[in-house]
Amino acid sequence: MSVERVRVTVSSADRAARAALSAVTEPGDERIALRVRDAGAEATWQAVLGGDDALDRSRTSRRRAEHVDGGELLERAEQLGIQYLCPSEPGWPAPLDDMAVTLDYGDRVPPPLGLWLYGDGDLAALAESAVAVVGSRACSRYGARVASDLATDLALAGRTVVSGAAYGIDAAAHRGALGVGGETIAVLACGVDVPYPRTHAQLLERIAADGLIVSEVPPGSRPLRAWFLARNRIIAALSAGTVVVEAAPRSGALSTATWTQKLSRETLVVPGPITSDLSAGCHTLVRNGAGTLVTGVADVLEAIGRLGDHMPPDPERETRPIDDLLPVHLMVRERMYADALETVAGLARRTGLPARTVATSLRELAAVGWVTREDGGWRLGSTISPLETRT
Amino acid sequence: MSVERVRVTVSSADRAARAALSAVTEPGDERIALRVRDAGAEATWQAVLGGDDALDRSRTSRRRAEHVDGGELLERAEQLGIQYLCPSEPGWPAPLDDMAVTLDYGDRVPPPLGLWLYGDGDLAALAESAVAVVGSRACSRYGARVASDLATDLALAGRTVVSGAAYGIDAAAHRGALGVGGETIAVLACGVDVPYPRTHAQLLERIAADGLIVSEVPPGSRPLRAWFLARNRIIAALSAGTVVVEAAPRSGALSTATWTQKLSRETLVVPGPITSDLSAGCHTLVRNGAGTLVTGVADVLEAIGRLGDHMPPDPERETRPIDDLLPVHLMVRERMYADALETVAGLARRTGLPARTVATSLRELAAVGWVTREDGGWRLGSTISPLETRT
Numbered sequence: 103m104s105v106e107r108v109r110v111t112v113s114s115a116d117r118a119a120r121a122a123l124s125a126v127t128e129p130g131d132e133r134i135a136l137r138v139r140d141a142g143a144e145a146t147w148q149a150v151l152g153g154d155d156a157l158d159r160s161r162t163s164r165r166r167a168e169h170v171d172g173g174e175l176l177e178r179a180e181q182l183g184i185q186y187l188c189p190s191e192p193g194w195p196a197p198l199d200d201m202a203v204t205l206d207y208g209d210r211v212p213p214p215l216g217l218w219l220y221g222d223g224d225l226a227a228l229a230e231s232a233v234a235v236v237g238s239r240a241c242s243r244y245g246a247r248v249a250s251d252l253a254t255d256l257a258l259a260g261r262t263v264v265s266g267a268a269y270g271i272d273a274a275a276h277r278g279a280l281g282v283g284g285e286t287i288a289v290l291a292c293g294v295d296v297p298y299p300r301t302h303a304q305l306l307e308r309i310a311a312d313g314l315i316v317s318e319v320p321p322g323s324r325p326l327r328a329w330f331l332a333r334n335r336i337i338a339a340l341s342a343g344t345v346v347v348e349a350a351p352r353s354g355a356l357s358t359a360t361w362t363q364k365l366s367r368e369t370l371v372v373p374g375p376i377t378s379d380l381s382a383g384c385h386t387l388v389r390n391g392a393g394t395l396v397t398g399v400a401d402v403l404e405a406i407g408r409l410g411d412h413m414p415p416d417p418e419r420e421t422r423p424i425d426d427l428l429p430v431h432l433m434v435r436e437r438m439y440a441d442a443l444e445t446v447a448g449l450a451r452r453t454g455l456p457a458r459t460v461a462t463s464l465r466e467l468a469a470v471g472w473v474t475r476e477d478g479g480w481r482l483g484s485t486i487s488p489l490e491t492r493t
Numbered sequence: 494m495s496v497e498r499v500r501v502t503v504s505s506a507d508r509a510a511r512a513a514l515s516a517v518t519e520p521g522d523e524r525i526a527l528r529v530r531d532a533g534a535e536a537t538w539q540a541v542l543g544g545d546d547a548l549d550r551s552r553t554s555r556r557r558a559e560h561v562d563g564g565e566l567l568e569r570a571e572q573l574g575i576q577y578l579c580p581s582e583p584g585w586p587a588p589l590d591d592m593a594v595t596l597d598y599g600d601r602v603p604p605p606l607g608l609w610l611y612g613d614g615d616l617a618a619l620a621e622s623a624v625a626v627v628g629s630r631a632c633s634r635y636g637a638r639v640a641s642d643l644a645t646d647l648a649l650a651g652r653t654v655v656s657g658a659a660y661g662i663d664a665a666a667h668r669g670a671l672g673v674g675g676e677t678i679a680v681l682a683c684g685v686d687v688p689y690p691r692t693h694a695q696l697l698e699r700i701a702a703d704g705l706i707v708s709e710v711p712p713g714s715r716p717l718r719a720w721f722l723a724r725n726r727i728i729a730a731l732s733a734g735t736v737v738v739e740a741a742p743r744s745g746a747l748s749t750a751t752w753t754q755k756l757s758r759e760t761l762v763v764p765g766p767i768t769s770d771l772s773a774g775c776h777t778l779v780r781n782g783a784g785t786l787v788t789g790v791a792d793v794l795e796a797i798g799r800l801g802d803h804m805p806p807d808p809e810r811e812t813r814p815i816d817d818l819l820p821v822h823l824m825v826r827e828r829m830y831a832d833a834l835e836t837v838a839g840l841a842r843r844t845g846l847p848a849r850t851v852a853t854s855l856r857e858l859a860a861v862g863w864v865t866r867e868d869g870g871w872r873l874g875s876t877i878s879p880l881e882t883r884t
Contacts, residue, residue: 244766373764373776375635376788385764388779388786395786397767397776430845433824454821456850 112188118172119143120188120215121179125170125320126150126163127215129291130332133157135212136205143215147172179218179321184294187225188216195229198339200365203477208445209364211335214318220294223314228285232262233402234337234362235278236355237271237347242380245271245348248372250278252345255399257284264289264341266333267302267309271347271355276309286313287340291333292325293317316340334358335365342406343368345396349383356383359393366446366461368405369393391456430455434463435472435482443479503579509563510534511579511606512570516561516711517541517554518606520682521723524548526603527596534606538563570609570712573686578616579607586620589730591756594868599836600755602726605709611685614705619676623653624793625728625753626669627746628662628738633771636662636739639763641669643736646790648675655680655732657724658693658700662738662746667700677704678731682724683716684708707731725749726756733797734759736787740774747774750784757837757852759796760784782847821846825854826863826873834870 120143127134127150137146137157150157153164176186187194189202201213219225235253237245253263253275263279265272267288279286286309290298294315297303309315318336319329331354338344338361346369349355362369371393374381387393396402437452438444446464450457464480467473474483511534518525518541525548528537541548544555567577578584580593592604610616626644628636644654644666654670656663658679670677677700681689685706688694700706709727710720722745729735729752737760740746753760762784765772778784787793828843829835837855841848855871858864865874 244768248767372767373772373779373786374767375765376639376763377635381764382788385786385788388764389788389792395764395776395779397773397780401780430824433821456847459847459850 112191114173116143117186117188117216118176119147120172121175121186121320122147122167122170122172123150124215124218124318125172125175125323126167127157128332129214129318129329130212130335132205132210132212134215138215139202139205175320182295182321183220184321185219186216187219189213193224193226195226195340197229197342198336199477201335201339203443203479204364204445207443207479208366208447211339211361211364214336216318217336218294218317218320219314220316220321221310221314222312223285223287225287225314225316228262228287228314229340231260232264232287232341233406234264234341234344234358235271235275235347236265236334236337236344236358237275238349238353238355238380239268239270239272240350240380241270241274241348242374242378244374244378245372245380246274249274249347250281252347252372252399252402253278253284253286254282256402257282257286259399259403261403262287262313264337266290266330266337267298267306267315269299269302273302273305275347276305280308280312283312288313288315289333289336289340290315290317290325291319291329293319293321293323295321296324298325330354331357335361338362338365338367341367343370343402345370345372345402346384346387346393347372348374348378348380349387350379351383351386353383356387359387363392363447363457370396370402370405372396391458394458430459431463431467431472434460435467438473438480438482440482443476443481445479449480503582505564507534508577508579508607509567510538511563512566512577512711513538513558513561513563514541515606515609515709516563516566516714517558518548519723520605520709520720521603521726523596523601523603525606529606530593530596566711573712574611575685575712576610577607578610580604584615584617586617586731588620588733589727590868592726592730594834594870595755595836598834598870599757599838602730602752602755605727607709608727609685609708609711610705611712612701612705613703614676614678616678616705616707619653619678619705620731622651623655623678623732624797625655625732625735625749626662626666626738627656627725627728627735627749628666629740629744629746629771630659630661630663631741631771632661632665632739633765633769635765635769636763636771637665640665640738641672643738643763643790643793644669644675644677645673647793648673648677650790650794652794653678653704655728657681657721657728658689658697658706660690660693664693664696666738667696671699671703674703679704679706680724680727680731681706681708681716682710682720684710684712684714686712687715689716721745722748726752729753729756729758732758734761734793736761736763736793737775737778737784738763739765739769739771740778741770742774742777744774747778750778754783754838754848761787761793761796763787782849785849821850822854822858822863825851826858829864829871829873831873834867834872836870840871 201211204211249271257279263286265275288309292298294317334357344362359369371384371387446461449460471483592602595602640662648670654677656666667677679700683689685708725748735753750760762775762778837852840851862874
C-alpha cells in the first residue's frame, strides 16, 4: 500500500486526528467510536482538546491531549517504518468493518480508530485467510504442543495464524506458523515497536519479518492491563474463527471468545483432560454452546469453511433447491424484520433457537437468495418465496 | 419380589416360553421381539420349534430349541438364586418399556424377552436413579481415574452406576461405586453366573452382593461377540443417561451411545486430550451433536435432571406461563401429528432442528401441558393453545 493511495480516500487531517486520538483515548472506547462515526475524527479530537466531559474517561485525556500532535506521531512512525492504516483506506481489511456494524446492531464491538502496522505483510491479504489461535499464558505442555501443531497445520493449509504474542499458547502458535515459513500476525496491547513481553523480542522480530505486528495504540506505548482485553477484539475481528486451545475459567483468552461471538465468528475450542483446570474454560464454552469442539486442523477448516465469510462462493450452494429448506429456515426468516440488518445473536434471542442453528439457517437461506449477508449482518433478500406468495 | 406376585400377571407358560426363547435366539433379535409382541411368547416358541423360516436366524435355532425346556431353565436358575424377570411383572423397571415403544416409533431397540437377575438389589428401585458409565476396555490411566471418580461421585449422590463389567472403564466405574458403598448394576453379555472376564470374578461377586448382575441370556451362556453390542442397549435403557468416558473411534462404547440416542436418553461425554486416540470417539460424539460434554458429576446430574424421565415433577415448571414459549416451541408443536406418538429423532428430521433443541422444546411444551410424555414418546396434549384458537 503506497502513501499516495491512502491519501486518495482519507484526508491527512483525518489521519492525524485518528492518530492523536489513539494516543489519548482508551482502546475500544465505545463513546469515542460513536463520536468519530457521527462527527468525524477531527471534530472528536477538537472535543477532546476542548475538554468535552462526555468523552473524558480518564480525566487526564485533555491534559495529555495538549501535548499530542497527530501529524508528528505519524511522521515519527513513518521514520520507524511503521504504517498507520485507517478504516476505508486501501489495504484496510473488509472483515474489520464488522466492528463498525455492531455499533448499530447487536453487541457493540467498537472499531479501532486505525491500526499501527509494523512488518512486511499486507494486512488485507493476510486477514483473508486468518485464523486466531489463543489461550492461557501459563499453559500446559499439552496446550503448547497442540497450539504449535495446530498453527503449523494451519500455516501449511495456507492460513495466517493470528495471536497476541503473549507467553504460553500465543507464542507456541506464532512459532508453529513461523516454523514452516507460514504467515502470522501478532496483535499487541502495546506499541508495535515495544517488545512485550521482553523475552519475546526475537519472536516479534521474526513475526515482523514474515508477517505483521498490529496495534491500535501508537508506537512507544507501554501496555496497560485493560488494553489486553480490548486488543482481543482485534484478534477476533481479523480472523474467520478463533481457536481457544487452553483457558482456565477466568482466563483472558475467554474474552477473545466473547468478542468472536459478538462478531458472529466461529469460536473453536480444543478440549483437554477434565482433570486440568487449564481446559476448564474451554469445556465451559462447549457446554454453554458458545464454542465448537475441534480436535485438529480439519475440524477448524471445516468450521470456518461453513462460516463462508472469507471463503469464495461455493458453486454447489447456488443450485440448492428451495424444496430442501426446512421449517427451521422458514422460522428464522419469518422473524427477520424487513428493514433491519439482523444479527445471529438477535435472531437467536427472538426465535429461541441456538445461535449455531440460526447461523446455519441464515447461510442456507443465503444460498437460495432468501437472505443476504451484508457488513457482518443479515438482511432479507429479494427472492420471491413461498412465504411471500402465501401472505 | 415374590414368585407369587409374579404369577399374578404373567403365566408360567409365558415365562417358560420367554426363558426358552432367550436360550435359542440372539439377544436383541428384532423379528423375535415383534413376533412375541404380536403373537405372544408361547406361539413364538412354537414357531421356532416348528422351524418357522421367518424367525430362523442362525439356522441352528430349531435344532437347539428341541433340546431346550423353558420350565427346566427357570427351575435350575432358581436353584442358583437367579431370578427371571419378564416385562410387566412386578419389579420390571418402567424405563425398560421405552424399548417396546421403539418397535412402533423411531429407531427400533428390541426389548429383551426378560432379564436374568443375580444379586440382592431390586432392579426397579436401582433403575430409578441409574446412570451408566461406559468406555474402552484398553483405557488410559486418565480414563480409569475419571471413570472411578465419577462413579464414586454418582454413588455419593445416591445414583446407581450401570456398566458392563468389562476391563478398563467399566471395571473402574463399578469399583468407584462399590468403594463408597454405592449401588451398581453390571449388565453382562453372558449368563449372570458366568465370570467374564475371568479375572473379574471377585468384582462380579461384590456387584452381586451390593447391587445386581443382569443379562438377557440364560445362566451358563458364554458370551458371543455380537452379544456385547446387543447388551449395550440394556445398559442404555436402564439408565437416565450414559456417560462415555473414553472411546476410540470404533469403540464398542459408542454403540451404547447410539442406543442411548435411539431411546431419547442423554448421552454424556467426557472430553480428553485431542492427542489421545482414546478420546477421539468421545470428541466425535460432541462434534456431531450426539452427546453433551460433561466435566464432572454436577454436569451429569444437571443433564439427566433436565431429561426429567426418572425425576419427580418439578413444581416450578407447572406454573411456567405460556407467554414464555418461543417460536421454536410453536414450530415443534406444529410439526407433530395429531394422532401419533412422536420421537425426538423423528421431529428433529421433520423440523431440521437439532435433536437437543427438539427435546428441550418438548419438555418445555410438556410443562405447560401442550404435549405429554408417554411411554418413551411425545403426544400432543389437550390444552387449548393460541394455535388452536388461530386455526
